[in-house]
Amino acid sequence: xxxxxxxxxxxxxxxxxxxxxxxxxxxxxxxxxxxxxxxxxxxxxxxxxxxxxxxxxxxxxxxxxxxxxxxxxxxxxxxxxxxxxxxxxxxxxxxxxxxxxxxxxxxxxxxxxxxxxxxxxxxxxxxxxxxxxxxxxxxxxxxxxxxxxxxxxxxxxxxxxxxxxxxxxxxxxxxxxxxxxxxxxx
Amino acid sequence: xxxxxxxxxxxxxxxxxxxxxxxxxxxxxxxxxxxxxxxxxxxxxxxxxxxxxxxxxxxxxxxxxxxxxxxxxxxxxxxxxxxxxxxxxxxxxxxxxxxxxxxxxxxxxxxxxxxxxxxxxxxxxxxxxxxxxxxxxxxxxxxxxxxxxxxxxxxxxxxxxxxxxxxxxxxxxxxxxxxxxxxxxx
Numbered sequence: 001x002x003x004x005x006x007x008x009x010x011x012x013x014x015x016x017x018x019x020x021x022x023x024x025x026x027x028x029x030x031x032x033x034x035x036x037x038x039x040x041x042x043x044x045x046x047x048x049x050x051x052x053x054x055x056x057x058x059x060x061x062x063x064x065x066x067x068x069x070x071x072x073x074x075x076x077x078x079x080x081x082x083x084x085x086x087x088x089x090x091x092x093x094x095x096x097x098x099x100x101x102x103x104x105x106x107x108x109x110x111x112x113x114x115x116x117x118x119x120x121x122x123x124x125x126x127x128x129x130x131x132x133x134x135x136x137x138x139x140x141x142x143x144x145x146x147x148x149x150x151x152x153x154x155x156x157x158x159x160x161x162x163x164x165x166x167x168x169x170x171x172x173x174x175x176x177x178x179x180x181x182x183x184x185x186x
Numbered sequence: 187x188x189x190x191x192x193x194x195x196x197x198x199x200x201x202x203x204x205x206x207x208x209x210x211x212x213x214x215x216x217x218x219x220x221x222x223x224x225x226x227x228x229x230x231x232x233x234x235x236x237x238x239x240x241x242x243x244x245x246x247x248x249x250x251x252x253x254x255x256x257x258x259x260x261x262x263x264x265x266x267x268x269x270x271x272x273x274x275x276x277x278x279x280x281x282x283x284x285x286x287x288x289x290x291x292x293x294x295x296x297x298x299x300x301x302x303x304x305x306x307x308x309x310x311x312x313x314x315x316x317x318x319x320x321x322x323x324x325x326x327x328x329x330x331x332x333x334x335x336x337x338x339x340x341x342x343x344x345x346x347x348x349x350x351x352x353x354x355x356x357x358x359x360x361x362x363x364x365x366x367x368x369x370x371x372x
Contacts, residue, residue: 001330006327127226
């Protein structure tokens, strides 16, 4: 297969499309992020890349905490809305039903089936973006998204962001059990 | 909807399932990773969380470089194999066709439609895992995975890792154009 050199690009597949929740000047705000990943098992931690100029960054700095909310595919319009418009210009505090967990500075979205409360531990300035590393201090999931006590992606029906063509997609067919199907490889 | 508190957990959806390529003691090795995300646009950078005890970590430390390879769903058995078995015990140098780009310390997988060459810039010890932040110095893509010059997730057919139930899935239907469908939200 012919390989084409594209120059350095941020092409990773698939990407999550999550909502970062924060309070900025005490007002609830949400920003869409695809550049979010898991950073550690113990303590449980994640990373999210955010531009310094973002309204959400102000809130994260004020409170050293934020939420990550995993939306279902049905929320695609609201998720994209939160990615297009800045909280500096649009009031995004009324788009979702909000609840709180342990912290009162990390607004959680009722309509999103998975919600993570996060406390900032590291801030790494990389250039256009700052990588925020945060400990996950609590996890919430809709009761109907569990199967035998485990979070079930098929029930969560998460939104997938595909860079390049910049599309949202849903998850497709299950093709194998992890830590198991590889045993068939010789 | 009833929310269930799970305690702090690394539940983010969807997750990529990528292959981290390195040279350990000059031998090519690959490790499967789901905990990989984009960290910055300029310079283009990514992060990947790896345990200190991993064979791959030795190679990354030796060379301050590695590759990230995005597999297609058809490679699921090989990908899972590289996640189950350590390079300390299994020779994983012959599973894939290898090629090299700019670096000779970041083996790239011919069969994977997207390949990124990476140079380490930051190493953050978090506990069970170390978060490696790296600049993406070159990107390669199969010529038949482009649409109008853009990487096309539907042609790449990437493997998705779903935590919780620990399954591999494929991508599903396209449900909207990003930075566009949100304008319909009022």
